[in-house]
């Protein structure tokens with residue numbers, strides 16, 4: 412139903428005929444026919460006012476001025492939202508701009524908000540401050556309200572960790588170690604003092620301790 416609201420004005424054949432007819436009448440019946448021979452009479456798509464354009468602007472302008480153009484082309488936030496959505500049988504894929512984490516974003520007024528949060532607020536309910544909008548399909552680019560639910564920041568973290576979405580190992584931005592260095596550390600843990608290993612790999616002694624106790628880098632055997 413909402414999709415039907417999005418209509419693009421089409422320059423129909425009937426309208427073109429009207430332009431040509433009115434132009435013919437104007438140029439042939441006025442006293443200053445020379446002037447009107449270089450003008451085209453057309454009707455504004457928005458306010459229906461009859462106005463003149465230069466003959467070379469063919470097809471004739473649709474709107475009498477920039478104000479009418481703006482008023483006629485204004486779109487509601489949900490219309491702009493739906494234009495950027497590609498609905499597949501499962502997920503609704505956001506095709507607009509995304510943030511570095513892959514979440515869609517949309518300008519509403521002067522605020523840039525996340526597209527899936529907008530979808531949730533529009534189709535389900537307003538989101539209380541401090542709550543997160545979580546994906547059950549684990550696709551950050553999805554804006555299907557059926558795949559969204561509310562949760563706290565903590566739940567979001569647990570969710571991300573359980574699906575291994577959190578950066579770990581060398582993918583973490585602050586990582587200094589490599590799987591190779593971790594293996595060496597564990598092999599030499601009993602023989603070499605932790606302080607020496609820490610200096611060798613340019614990390615804190617605490618880090619070496621955690622690696623040897625398998626508290627961190629657990630995905631490396």
Ligand SMILES: [Zn+2]
Nearest residue numbers: 455458475479
């Ligand atoms: Zn107008």
Ligand SMILES: [Zn+2]
Nearest residue numbers: 502548553558
């Ligand atoms: Zn989805």
